[in-house]
Amino acid sequence: MSDVSKGEVWIVVLHEIMMHIQKFVDDNPMDYKKKELKAYTTGLGMVAILCKRMIEDIAGENRVE
Numbered sequence: 001m002s003d004v005s006k007g008e009v010w011i012v013v014l015h016e017i018m019m020h021i022q023k024f025v026d027d028n029p030m031d032y033k034k035k036e037l038k039a040y041t042t043g044l045g046m047v048a049i050l051c052k053r054m055i056e057d058i059a060g061e062n063r064v065e
Contacts, residue, residue, distance in 0.1 A: 014051045
């Protein structure tokens, strides 16, 4: 693991979270309808955006090092 930086590990973890988020949106395991579905997908979308921004930040830091 010494060849891999902490940032690179975090990028993989965050990407995996984003993939799970997409699966939750696609599957709708709680069978939400109408307003609940909109809130559910919006909330998950916000988390996905946060993960994406964190990946961008980490990738930018890795380029500087």
